[in-house]
Amino acid sequence: MQDYLDQLNEAQRSAVTTIDGPTLVVAGAGSGKTRVLTYRIAYLLQQGVPPWRVLALTFTNKAAREMKERIAALTGKEVASRLWMGTFHSVFARILRVEAEHLKFPSSFTIYDTADSKSLIKSILKELQITDKEYKPGLILSRISAAKNDLVLPAAYARDTHRLAADRAAKVPMVYEIYLRYLRACLQAGAMDFDDLLLNTNLLFRDHPEVLAKYQAQFQYLLVDEYQDTNFSQYLIVRKLAEQHKNVCVVGDDAQSIYSFRGAKIENILNFRNDYPGYHLFKLEQNYRSTRNIVNAANSIIANNKGQIPKVVFSDKEEGEKLKVLQAYSDVEEGYMVVKELQNRRLNATCAYADFAILYRTNAQSRIFEEALRKNNVPYRMYGGLSFYQRKEIKDLLAYLRMVINPRDGEALKRIINYPARGIGKTTMDRLEKAAADNQLSLWEVLTHPELGRVGFNAGTLKKLGAFVQLIKSFERLLPVMNAYELTTEVVAQSGILKDLHMDKSTEGQTRVENLDELLNGVREFTEERIESGADNKLVNFLEEVALLTDMDQGDTEDSDRVTLMTIHSAKGLEFPYVFIAGVEEGLFPSPMSGNSEQGLEEERRLFYVAVTRAEKQVTLSYARSRFKYGEHNFVTPSRFLKDIDPAYLDGVETAVGGRPAVASGARFKRSFEGGNRSAAAKRSFSFQEESPVRKPAFSAETFGGTGGDISVGSRVAHERFGQGEVLSLEGQAPNLKAMIAFDNAGTKQLLLKFAKLRLLS
DNA sequence: CGGACGATCCTTTTT
DNA sequence: GGATCGTCCG
Numbered sequence: 001m002q003d004y005l006d007q008l009n010e011a012q013r014s015a016v017t018t019i020d021g022p023t024l025v026v027a028g029a030g031s032g033k034t035r036v037l038t039y040r041i042a043y044l045l046q047q048g049v050p051p052w053r054v055l056a057l058t059f060t061n062k063a064a065r066e067m068k069e070r071i072a073a074l075t076g077k078e079v080a081s082r083l084w085m086g087t088f089h090s091v092f093a094r095i096l097r098v099e100a101e102h103l104k105f106p107s108s109f110t111i112y113d114t115a116d117s118k119s120l121i122k123s124i125l126k127e128l129q130i131t132d133k134e135y136k137p138g139l140i141l142s143r144i145s146a147a148k149n150d151l152v153l154p155a156a157y158a159r160d161t162h163r164l165a166a167d168r169a170a171k172v173p174m175v176y177e178i179y180l181r182y183l184r185a186c187l188q189a190g191a192m193d194f195d196d197l198l199l200n201t202n203l204l205f206r207d208h209p210e211v212l213a214k215y216q217a218q219f220q221y222l223l224v225d226e227y228q229d230t231n232f233s234q235y236l237i238v239r240k241l242a243e244q245h246k247n248v249c250v251v252g253d254d255a256q257s258i259y260s261f262r263g264a265k266i267e268n269i270l271n272f273r274n275d276y277p278g279y280h281l282f283k284l285e286q287n288y289r290s291t292r293n294i295v296n297a298a299n300s301i302i303a304n305n306k307g308q309i310p311k312v313v314f315s316d317k318e319e320g321e322k323l324k325v326l327q328a329y330s331d332v333e334e335g336y337m338v339v340k341e342l343q344n345r346r347l348n349a350t351c352a353y354a355d356f357a358i359l360y361r362t363n364a365q366s367r368i369f370e371e372a373l374r375k376n377n378v379p380y381r382m383y384g385g386l387s388f389y390q391r392k393e394i395k396d397l398l399a400y401l402r403m404v405i406n407p408r409d410g411e412a413l414k415r416i417i418n419y420p421a422r423g424i425g426k427t428t429m430d431r432l433e434k435a436a437a438d439n440q441l442s443l444w445e446v447l448t449h450p451e452l453g454r455v456g457f458n459a460g461t462l463k464k465l466g467a468f469v470q471l472i473k474s475f476e477r478l479l480p481v482m483n484a485y486e487l488t489t490e491v492v493a494q495s496g497i498l499k500d501l502h503m504d505k506s507t508e509g510q511t512r513v514e515n516l517d518e519l520l521n522g523v524r525e526f527t528e529e530r531i532e533s534g535a536d537n538k539l540v541n542f543l544e545e546v547a548l549l550t551d552m553d554q555g556d557t558e559d560s561d562r563v564t565l566m567t568i569h570s571a572k573g574l575e576f577p578y579v580f581i582a583g584v585e586e587g588l589f590p591s592p593m594s595g596n597s598e599q600g601l602e603e604e605r606r607l608f609y610v611a612v613t614r615a616e617k618q619v620t621l622s623y624a625r626s627r628f629k630y631g632e633h634n635f636v637t638p639s640r641f642l643k644d645i646d647p648a649y650l651d652g653v654e655t656a657v658g659g660r661p662a663v664a665s666g667a668r669f670k671r672s673f674e675g676g677n678r679s680a681a682a683k684r685s686f687s688f689q690e691e692s693p694v695r696k697p698a699f700s701a702e703t704f705g706g707t708g709g710d711i712s713v714g715s716r717v718a719h720e721r722f723g724q725g726e727v728l729s730l731e732g733q734a735p736n737l738k739a740m741i742a743f744d745n746a747g748t749k750q751l752l753l754k755f756a757k758l759r760l761l762s
Numbered sequence: 763c764g765g766a767c768g769a770t771c772c773t774t775t776t777t
Numbered sequence: 778g779g780a781t782c783g784t785c786c787g
Contacts, residue, residue, distance in 0.1 A: 059777070089777055114776085132782095133771095194777055261775060362774055367778090384776090418763095425763045548777070569775045591774050607775080630772065631778045 004039055004074065008032075015249075015282040016040045019047065019221065022242070022276030023249040024269070028313035029298065029613035030289030030575065033251055037225060038067050040249065041083065042074040044221055051082035053220040055241065058087055059229055061553045063573060067225075081533050084219070088234050089194060090548050092201040095215070096192070097540075102208050103200055108405045108540045110191040111547035115390075116411040117141050117182075117193045123410075124181045127437050128174065135172055143167065144179045148195040149231040149263035151202055154180040188442045189410040198233040205240050216244040226573075227252035227272075231263035239275065248276070254309050255302050258569060258607045260599075270309065283311050289575050289616050291320025293649050297619070298612045300646035305602045322651040323612070325642070326622040329656070330633070331365075331583075334624040335372030337656055338580050341620060342563065343376065345578060353379055357564040357576040359611050361589040365582060366565055373563060383566040387551030393501065393512040394519055398546065400491045404475045405540050408442040420500040423464050431455055471495065484539040485524040492516060568611045579615035581608075584623045584639040608641050716761040724761065 005013055012032055015025045016039045027033035037056070044054055058064045064086045072080035084091060093111065100107040112120070118137040125132055125140075147157055157163055157176050167175045186192060192200060205212040222242050224230065227250035230238070242248035250272060257266040273279055287295050295315040302308070326341060328334035342356050358369050363384050373380045388394060396419055399412035407413075418424040435446045435455045446452065447469050453462060471494070478487050492498050501513050523542055530537030552570060564576065583589055589608070594600035612619055621642070626635050715727045726742050 061777090087777065197777090258775075259777095262777080364773060364778095421764075423763065427763085550777070552776095567775060588774095593774050628778070 004042070008035070008039065009286060011282050011284050011286075012036050012039075014280075015284070016043050018280050018282075019044055019249075020247055022246055022272075022279040023282070024227075024272045024276075024279055025249065025251040025282045025284065026269075026309050026311055027251050027253050027284040028287060028311055029253065029256065029610070030287040030295075031284035031313070032286075032288055033225075033253075033284065034063075034067065034070070034573075036284065037223060037251055038070040038074070041067075041071050041223065045071075045075050045079055049221060051079050052084065053218060054083050054085075054223070055091070055219040055221070056083060056085040056223040056225070057091060057234075057238070058085075058225040060573070061087055061090070061549060063225060064090075065553075081535075087548065088230075088237075089197050090544070092237070093192075093197050093544055093548065096197065096200055096204070097544075099204055099208075099211055102204055102211060104187065105192070105200075106190045106406060106408075108190070110189065110402050110406050110409040110412065111197070111544060112186070112191045112193040112411060113547060114141070114194075115395075116191070119411050119414065120182060120185055120189075121178065123433060124178050124185065126433070127181070128177065130174065135174065135178070139170070140172065140175060140178055143172070143175050144182060145193075145195050146263055147179065148199045149233045151199065151233055151236065154183065184440075185410070188408065188440070190406050190408045190442075191411070195233070198231075198237065201237055202233055202240075205237070212240060213244075216241055220245050220247060222248040224248070224250040225252075226256075228254050228257040228266055228269040229259045229264045230268050232265055232268075233263075235265065235268045246276070255305075255606055256572065256610050258572065258603060258610060260603055270307075285311050285313050287313050287315045287613075288317075290315055290613060291317050291617060293320045293322055294612060294615050294617075294619055297323050297645050297649035298609050300649065301605060301612065301641070301644045302609045304644045305605055321618045322649050323645065324618070324620045324651045325584075325653045326620060327638075327653045327655050328622065328624045329626060331368050331624045331627040332372075333656060334582060334622050335368040338369065338582060338620070338622055339372040339376050339378060342578070342580065343378065345618075351577060353561045353563045355577040356580070357566065357571065357574075357578070357614065358580045358582060359566060359568045359571050359614065360582045361568060361591060361607075362583075363567055365588075369565055369582070373565075378563055379561065380563040380565050383551055383564070383570055385551065387549070388515070388518070389546050389549060391512075391515055393497075393515055397488070397492065397497060397516060397519060398543065400475070400495055400497075401488065401539060401543060403444075403472050404479060404487070404491070405543060407444040407472060407476070410436075410443045413443045413447075416495075417468055420496040422468065422496075424461070424468070428457065428461055428465070431457070479539070484527050484537065484542055485520065487539060488520055488523045492520070568607050571614050572610050575614055575616055577616045578618050578620070579611070580620045580622060581611045582622050583627075584621045584642060585627065585636045586639055587629075587634075587636055588627070589639050589641065605641065605644065608644070718761055 005016065008016060012035065015023065015036045025036060027036070041054060041056060045051060056067065058067070068080055068083070068085055071083070097107045100109060118141055121137040121140050122132055125135055147163065152160060154176060157179060164176070167173050186196065219241050222238060224238055238248065250269070252269045254266055254269050257264060260266065292315045295313055299313060326337045328337050338358060346353065360366065366382055366385070370380070370382060389398070396416060399415040402409045402412035403416065414429065432443055432446055436443050439446070447465055452465070457465065475487070475491055478490055482490065501509055501516070526542050526545065527537050530541065590601055590604035594604050623638050624636065626633050713727055716724065717727060718724050728742050
């Protein structure tokens with residue numbers, strides 16, 4: 001253990017060994033935050049603190065898992081597995097299962113995902129006879145979510161003039177009413193959504209002091225990762241739990257607060273000193289990740305924000321390359337330029353595909369890169385798309401399992417009552433839902449009610465409904481005698497899911513069957529692992545794990561060499577040798593949705609800071625001059641954030657043609673974005689050199705890319721790699737003009753003019 | 763009742 | 778461009 005302390009710098013070591021009293025660790029990007037957290041926990045254990053008295057909270061499963069592994073390496077698996085370590089959501093879900101009865105929830109409560117929540121809101125809207133045109137379920141859910149994260153219950157909501165006024169302004173004055181019914185329906189269904197896990201923990205602690213006292217006493221030491229991302233609900237849980245021992249250590253970086261849209265309060269970290277007087281403060285300012293150029297560029301970006309915790313992040317590493325900027329005509333070309341640049345780097349630096357990440361602001365941008373990567377046979381792994389557990393066939397099966405565990409789960413019921421098709425249609429469901437709402441019952445209670453016939457179903461429908469009820473009950477009976485894997489297998493067979501999928505002979509149908517197999521394997525592995533570690537291995541635990549999983553949490557097992565594709569948000573906490581930040585454009589980054597408020601803009605800027613600081617060796621920024629949006633292409637301008645970077649750390653802009661910076665220096669580059677008449681440039685279609693008419697680049701886009709220009713059949717041209725050759729033929733339309741070229745020494749090739757770095761010789 | 767095919771809306775980021 | 782929702786017809 002002593003050896004490990006020697007590996008730390010002074011600030012890190014103090015942060016690890018100062019274990020008593022409140023502690024704030026301000027950890028700049030790449031400053032060894034995770035290392036401090038893991039060593040601190042290992043140190044606690046070494047000082048004789050029992051593992052079950054340590055509570056460590058993270059935001060992602062991945063962070064929790066990694067820390068657990070690293071601690072296990074220091075202290076042994078046995079001890080590490082007894083720590084209370086996990087995401088806020090998973091840890092408190094675990095506690096809520098134990099204490100559920102205090103809150104009138106079954107301990108087998110379901111966790112609703114966002115789709116379930118939206119679907120429930122739709123049902124409520126129907127009940128209130130409001131269309132989901134006027135009341136967008138997503139918007140309503142986000143307002144309810146915001147209220148919950150601020151611990152504003154319906155009663156307080158009704159008195160909250162701010163919220164009410166905001167709802168009226170947004171033309172959704174009924175949010176309060178919906179919120180009320182939503183909570184009631186969740187209780188009815190024995191279900192909690194993500195926010196409820198935290199809200200109900202707060203209610204538990206508020207209304208049951210003896211329960212709170214129990215956990216206060218147990219958790220002698222608390223640690224919180226990414227404290228700048230906590231919302232009020234999480235903040236209060238931590239504060240309450242820490243009240244007795246006051247040994248709370250929070251780690252975070254105000255400069256990396258990027259989750260205010262889901263209720264995170266940057267104030268939590270800024271106000272730590274007020275909440276915990278006499279706190280210890282440690283600042284980790286040395287960045288061990290990135291080159292000096294990267295750190296300096298990042299610092300110059302974040303310097304544009306106000307109201308930060310003062311700190312100076314520095315790097316001792318080599319100066320490294322400057323940040324590079326790629327300019328493309330279009331979004332599609334941006335994809336190709338990035339991939340080409342990536343491939344060049346990989347060959348020149350002899351590094352692996354896995355050393356690269358392409359980061360973007362919105363998930364919608366991923367498609368372009370996927371296509372470019374696929375066409376160039378570059379292996380990649382994309383995060384943030386549909387996760388495995390969100391596929392239809394998986395959700396269907398999970399819904400069956402959910403109903404077995406908790407038959408009151410209304411969203412699961414709605415999903416499977418007619419899947420596979422058993423002739424229970426919309427009319428029947430409407431009546432059922434109405435009966436449930438009128439009688440304050442769950443759908444299942446209506447279905448199993450002796451007076452079901454009174455609702456007005458005909459004999460045929462009653463028979464179908466009865467068969468469904470019997471099916472679910474037959475599964476319920478298996479619950480005590482089968483393990484999770486056996487039961488799941490049984491459900492797949494008896495529900496008719498397998499038969500339904502086997503009827504579909506298409507490739508998609510086959511994939512679905514394979515996916516079900518994979519889920520079955522997942523259940524088996526889960527059960528085996530849990531039995532081995534002595535943890536809960538019931539079906540309910542599996543469902544919980546799955547509900548709180550994101551797609552960041554899978555597929556890590558295959559150690560294949562792939563480029564990473566993800567949003568900047570999901571890249572937080574990760575690092576890559578080479579990072580591409582794509583779509584650095586107005587209208588995209590900063591996001592127009594963040595409003596033009598100073599606050600919104602500062603958060604976007606922090607996001608930019610996060611993106612740049614992911615890189616170890618080099619950062620390439622890219623933007624396009626035109627981009628498809630809603631199916632039509634628009635001309636766009638480079639992001640204002642490019643001007644936030646000190647030009648001293650920035651290379652010139654590189655365009656597709658010429659292979660040389662079109663604008664020579666960072667300073668010139670910076671100037672070229674200020675002001676300027678864009679419409680002229682727009683009219684010239686693919687011309688991107690709107691300024692500096694005096695000095696034309698050696699090989700302009702117009703020559704080769706835009707129109708095909710001077711190149712014609714018979715021209716002599718030179719290519720960077722293939723040498724000299726003669727143009728045999730031209731085909732296609734600009735800007736996708738292709739040329740067949742017979743090279744003197746490299747054979748005949750077909751090249752896309754806008755990508756080939758051709759030079760005209762004759 | 764169920765499947766197929768168009769109109770419509772849209773997009774920030776996620777536990 | 779694409780997912781989702783609603784309508785239409787078998």
